[in-house]
Every structure is written in structure tokens, then in C-alpha cells.
Amino acid sequence: MSQPAYLPSSIARARNIADLRRMARERLPRMVFDYIDGGADDEVTLARNVSRFRDIELVWEALKDVDKIDTSTTIMGAPSASPFFISPTATSRLFHPRAGELAVARAAHAAGVPYTCSTLASASVEEIAAVNPGPKWFQVYVWRDRELVKEVLARAKAAGFSAIILTVDVPVVGNRERDGANDFTVPPKVTWRTATQALAAPGYLWDLATTSEIRPANFTHIRMNTGLIDFINAQFDRAVTWDDVRWLRETWDGKLAIKGIATPEDAQRCVSIGADAVWVSNHGGRQLDTAPASIDTLPAIADAVAGKVEIILDGGVRRGSDVVKALALGANAVAIGRAYLYGLAAGGEAGVRRALDIIDSEVRRTMALCGRTQLSALSRDLIFRRALP
Ligand SMILES: Cc1cc2nc3c(=O)[nH]c(=O)nc-3n(C[C@H](O)[C@H](O)[C@H](O)COP(=O)(O)O)c2cc1C
Numbered sequence: 297m298s299q300p301a302y303l304p305s306s307i308a309r310a311r312n313i314a315d316l317r318r319m320a321r322e323r324l325p326r327m328v329f330d331y332i333d334g335g336a337d338d339e340v341t342l343a344r345n346v347s348r349f350r351d352i353e354l355v356w357e358a359l360k361d362v363d364k365i366d367t368s369t370t371i372m373g374a375p376s377a378s379p380f381f382i383s384p385t386a387t388s389r390l391f392h393p394r395a396g397e398l399a400v401a402r403a404a405h406a407a408g409v410p411y412t413c414s415t416l417a418s419a420s421v422e423e424i425a426a427v428n429p430g431p432k433w434f435q436v437y438v439w440r441d442r443e444l445v446k447e448v449l450a451r452a453k454a455a456g457f458s459a460i461i462l463t464v465d466v467p468v469v470g471n472r473e474r475d476g477a478n479d480f481t482v483p484p485k486v487t488w489r490t491a492t493q494a495l496a497a498p499g500y501l502w503d504l505a506t507t508s509e510i511r512p513a514n515f516t517h518i519r520m521n522t523g524l525i526d527f528i529n530a531q532f533d534r535a536v537t538w539d540d541v542r543w544l545r546e547t548w549d550g551k552l553a554i555k556g557i558a559t560p561e562d563a564q565r566c567v568s569i570g571a572d573a574v575w576v577s578n579h580g581g582r583q584l585d586t587a588p589a590s591i592d593t594l595p596a597i598a599d600a601v602a603g604k605v606e607i608i609l610d611g612g613v614r615r616g617s618d619v620v621k622a623l624a625l626g627a628n629a630v631a632i633g634r635a636y637l638y639g640l641a642a643g644g645e646a647g648v649r650r651a652l653d654i655i656d657s658e659v660r661r662t663m664a665l666c667g668r669t670q671l672s673a674l675s676r677d678l679i680f681r682r683a684l685p
Pocket residue numbers: 331332333345383384385386387414415416435463555577578579580581582610611612613631632633634635637
């Protein structure tokens with residue numbers, strides 16, 4: 297799809313997520329933009345996540361009364377004004393050093409949608425809870441140091457996080473070649489290449505220079521002699537199996553979602569282990585490249601487990617119509633990643649609010665155009681089946 301070369305003059309003039317992406321590219325040093333925007337290897341899955349949504353054709357039921365559209369729902373026991381919410385993304389202060397997670401958490405609360413905090417967030421669970429009294433969840437990995445996991449879970453619980461999200465598609469970190477080409481590390485190291493890129497983004501550089509160091513804020517008591525990626529690699533336990541998920545299920549008595557599921561078999565394992573939600577995801581194309589688009593793996597998973605547990609989907613959602621398609625194909629809710637990160641990078645809290653607002657109004661408009669007023673009425677009959685190739 298070709299987009300006109302248009303750079304909005306203000307956040308309020310951003311018409312869609314693609315506009316926010318262009319504004320983010322303008323404001324960020326290239327290495328930071330590429331860290332958000334990029335994926336693994338040849339970025340086949342990254343592109344497919346988006347393009348497969350476009351391939352799915354919607355039809356509509358004509359002459360239905362669509363005067364009142366209701367997008368409110370419940371996701372993992374939490375009320376939500378819309379059928380989408382904030383997906384966890386590591387170190388959000390990197391994308392806007394002044395705003396970071398706190399701005400995203402505030403924007404989510406203002407929009408009435410749940411917020412998910414990454415294990416590797418650059419704000420602590422306590423700081424996030426202080427700005428977001430609404431529904432919030434915490435994403436975890438089963439790290440080598442299980443005591444560290446237990447400790448952070450206890451803190452999340454005390455701060456009012458009602459669900460945990462276990463991410464299972466990162467046994468090792470994916471091969472993100474844009475980062476290597478840009479000399480990109482977290483926190484950024486000064487090399488000729490990174491310095492040149494940073495100098496081209498003075499607004500970002502000013503924010504970076506005049507705010508505190510960007511670190512994984514929930515682990516400030518841990519000594520990190522090396523960079524974040526080395527810390528992650530040291531903590532990632534490649535030997536984690538479903539037995540460890542059982543351990544986590546016993547350790548945490550709140551809601552549990554398992555994020556990074558691509559097959560009906562694994563979805564069924566989530567059900568039998570007592571998870572509350574199966575989260576269909578390929579980490580936004582940042583892990584196993586040439587994995588199928590998330591939306592393509594959804595129908596079989598929905599057939600296998602729908603009704604037993606909730607189904608969440610992420611990957612490639614850039615339009616409200618994508619949300620409608622995912623719900624029509626069996627998801628209960630959709631998580632958004634880059635769509636709000638582009639907003640954050642483009643304009644801090646106002647940018648995230650704009651991103652959420654754009655997707656919300658697109659969901660409502662798509663529902664009206666399809667002749668459906670309730671989320672529960674978004675069903676497979678809205679998906680066009682081609683008789684001709
Ligand atoms: C910059 C960035 C950082 C991310 N960090 C995490 C993370 O810390 N934990 C996690 O489970 N997923 C992480 N993700 C994956 C997202 O939660 C989500 O699965 C993905 O972004 C969805 O695809 P989309 O960006 O196309 O919407 C990250 C994604 C991006 C783009």
C-alpha cells in the first residue's frame with residue numbers, strides 16, 4: 297500500500313498509525329527507530345503480520361441499525377473500554393526518555409484500557425501503579441534466578457497488578473540485524489555511528505541528556521556490569537519447559553496469560569496447565585523469522601480452545617479494522633505494540649493517546665460499516681470467502 301509523503305505538523309493532525317510512524321522516524325535517532333520498527337533476520341514475519349491483515353476481506357450486513365456501537369468488554373477479568381490494550385515493550389524510555397512507561401500507563405488509563413508492563417521496563421511497578429490506578433498486568437520470563445522472579449511478582453502484586461503474562465517465544469533473543477548494523481545497544485554506547493545518528497536528532501538527545509539513566513527499573517538492586525542484552529542473556533534460562541510454567545502457575549494466584557503461542561497443541565497445553573488466556577503472538581516478528589503471521593495461526597487455535605480460555609492476539613495490528621478481523625476470527629482481545637510505540641516516540645503521552653484514539657475510532661467505524669454494534673457479534677461471517685482465486 298502506498299502512503300502519500302505527508303508529515304503531520306502536530307500529533308493532533310496524525311490521521312493514522314502510519315502518520316505517527318513517520319513522525320517517530322523524524323524525531324528519533326535512526327538506531328532507536330530501527331529498534332522499534334525492525335524484526336528478526338529478513339523481517340519476513342514482521343512484514344507478513346501486517347500484510348496478512350490486509351489480505352483478509354471484510355463484508356458487511358446491510359441496513360442494520362448501527363446508531364449505538366458498544367466496544368466495552370472484559371479482558372482477563374478487567375473492564376476495558378475497547379477490545380485492545382497495551383502490549384509489553386521493554387525500556388519504553390528509550391523511545392521517549394522523558395515520557396517512557398509512565399506516559400503510556402497514563403494514556404492507557406485515560407483511554408480505559410489495560411496496561412501491560414514489561415519485565416524490562418524502565419519505570420518500576422510502583423512508579424507505574426502510582427500513575428495508573430486502573431487494570432494493569434505484568435509480563436515475566438522464567439529467569440535462571442527463580443528467587444528474582446518471585447521477588448518481582450510479589451512487588452507487582454503489592455502494587456496492584458492483577459495478571460501476569462508469561463512470554464514463551466524468547467528462549468534466546470532473536471537476530472535483529474538492524475541493531476547490529478547501527479551499533480545499537482541498551483543503554484546506547486557512544487561510537488562514531490551512534491553519535492552521528494544521535495546528533496541528527498537534537499530533541500531526543502536533549503531529553504536523553506537531561507533525564508536519569510535508562511535502566512531496567514525493577515532490577516536496580518542487581519549489579520549490571522555489562523549492557524542490558526548481556527544481562528538478559530545471562531538470565532534467560534534456555535532449559536525452561538512446561539514444568540516451569542506449572543511452577544509459575546502455583547507461585548502466582550492471580551490471572552495468567554501465556555504469550556507467544558502459535559499452534560493449537562501449545563494452546564491446549566496452556567489450557568491444561570490452568571492458564572486464563574492464550575496469547576497468540578510471534579513477538580511482532582522479532583524472534584523466529586518466517587513464522588506465520590499471527591492472524592493466520594488464530595483460527596485453528598480458536599477452534600481448539602475458544603470457550604475454555606480467553607484468546608488474545610498481537611502482531612501487525614495497525615488499524616481498527618485489524619482488531620475487528622481478529623475478533624471475527626476468534627480472539628477476545630488484541631494487544632498493540634508498535635502502534636502505540638510510534639505514538640510515544642512521536643509525541644510522548646499525547647502521542648500514545650492519539651494512537652489509542654485512532655484505533656478506537658477505527659474499530660467503531662469498521663463495526664458500523666460492517667453492520668455490527670456489539671463485539672460479541674463480530675463473527676466469521678464477516679470474513680469474505682473467495683469463490684474465485
Ligand atoms: C520495541 C519492542 C520491545 C518489545 N519488548 C517486549 C518485552 O519486553 N516483552 C514482551 O513480551 N514482548 C515485547 N515486545 C513484543 C510486543 O509485546 C508485541 O508482541 C509485538 O510488538 C506485537 O507486534 P506489533 O508491534 O506488530 O503490534 C516488544 C516489541 C517491540 C516492538
